[in-house]
Amino acid sequence: MTDPVTAAAVDRAREAIDRKIRLVPDFPEPGIAFKDLTPVLADPEGLAAIVAALADFCRGADLIAGLDARGFLLGGAVAAELGVGVVAVRKGGKLPPPVIGIDYELEYGRARLEVPAEGLDLRGKRIAVTDDVLATGGTAVAAGALLRDAGAQVHSIAVIMELAGMPGRSVVRDGLGADVPVRTVCEG
Template identity: 55%
Template sequence: MNALIRSRIRTIPDFPKPGILFRDLTPLLADGQAFAATIDALARLADDFHLIAGIEARGFVFGAALAQKLGRGLLLLRKAGKLPGVTIGFDYGLEYGRDRLEVHRDDLPRGARILLVDDVLATGGTAEAAVRLLEAAGGEVTRALFVVELGDLGGGARLGVPYQSLVTF
């Protein structure tokens, strides 16, 4: 099954800058069978949790489909200023500057067990920020799931929670 998923991930050299191999998941999303296989594979890895948290933006796509399949709610982890209402946020550093993730304060019950979902695990900075944000908001991140992991970048070591990926490059 993961061979099907891998076969639908396109590698684009020198994007967004020279020397980068960009892993493009849009062909995977455009193939109904491969997309369904991806959600089924993620569902098999899910453990005991209350809510799914998806990281903006492609984490929303995979997180929403997984939440629907498993009958669970979905938390949206958004960039700063994108959510109306009262939010809690976490600032973090990137290789090119700083960023911020936010979640609605009222959407996360204290003590909720959270399954974090995103498309790609690279350096781990954004995923680590997501874990810290959810914990600061009173949740417990039990596991993180990714469609793709760029293994040579070592992002998993930053998370502090168990994680799994369907495909590793």
């Protein structure tokens, strides 16, 4: 059963997305309809609705992890809403050493994610991972694996939009386990 507070927050966020999302045909390539959430996040009511929904999804986490780069916006706002800290999970090469990092495969190549190895003790912390979109799931799984390598427990994956027809949810389940819930505001 869905919590009524969460259901109301998700309904408000979905309404804001429906009002403000920008659809861009043939981007990044012909046949793709890009769903731009920028206008939703720029709208104060839309941003507040999305942050409230994601915060409800992340309730119970000790820290919120925001994925480079749009996840930084969401992670910071969700952490502030919940009164917890935020961890920036950075793209490789953006942090001074030492770092804890993980290399992973993308549909178009390889990438790396990193967190500081010093000055930030993640051991035993329950961390919710936030981002804007879940598509193939590779970045979410890599972030979860990185946080586990740092000694944390992955509380959940919380995103605004899960792209329809993409394997993200099953990739996260296979890569992080069925005990890590994937929570999304809407499907697009």
